[in-house]
Amino acid sequence: MSLYSQDCCVFCQVIRWQKKVEILAQFDHCFVIRDQYPVSKGHLLVISNDHIDNWFAAPIQIKSNMIDVLDKMKLMLDKEYQPSGYNVGINCGKTAGQIVMHLHLHLISRFEGVWKIQEGALGESSHQNKNTDESSQYNQQL
Numbered sequence: 797m798s799l800y801s802q803d804c805c806v807f808c809q810v811i812r813w814q815k816k817v818e819i820l821a822q823f824d825h826c827f828v829i830r831d832q833y834p835v836s837k838g839h840l841l842v843i844s845n846d847h848i849d850n851w852f853a854a855p856i857q858i859k860s861n862m863i864d865v866l867d868k869m870k871l872m873l874d875k876e877y878q879p880s881g882y883n884v885g886i887n888c889g890k891t892a893g894q895i896v897m898h899l900h901l902h903l904i905s906r907f908e909g910v911w912k913i914q915e916g917a918l919g920e921s922s923h924q925n926k927n928t929d930e931s932s933q934y935n936q937q938l
Contacts, residue, residue: 802847807898811845821869825861828869831902838877838905840869848899850888862901869903879905 802808809815810829820840821828831839842865848854854862866884873879885902887894 805898807843825858838873840903842901844899851886873905880908881906
């Protein structure tokens, strides 16, 4: 359970259809959306269906399903964008950069020649900084 109200949780709002976001895929214990503030094209979020604070609070069944989904989404991104690499990130707690206190994983596709290290490159705090040119162009396409 979270110290964060489920009523205020943006991911819970998506689950309850109170916030309109395209769900790319739905699985037993999680669903997948595009990150609203992508670090690169193909930046996905794998989000728990249950309101759980972070990775360490989740039961093994949810963790296992989320890891399987990462592999499936990687194959999808391989076909869609042909990235040259990936980051997989999990921020656990405010100090670690977690803004939405609801378990989610970042799957970030990376491309040769456009890697730019920025604060929060694996998570939510990256949208508070200036996006790379690639991210800005991608945001305009959304």
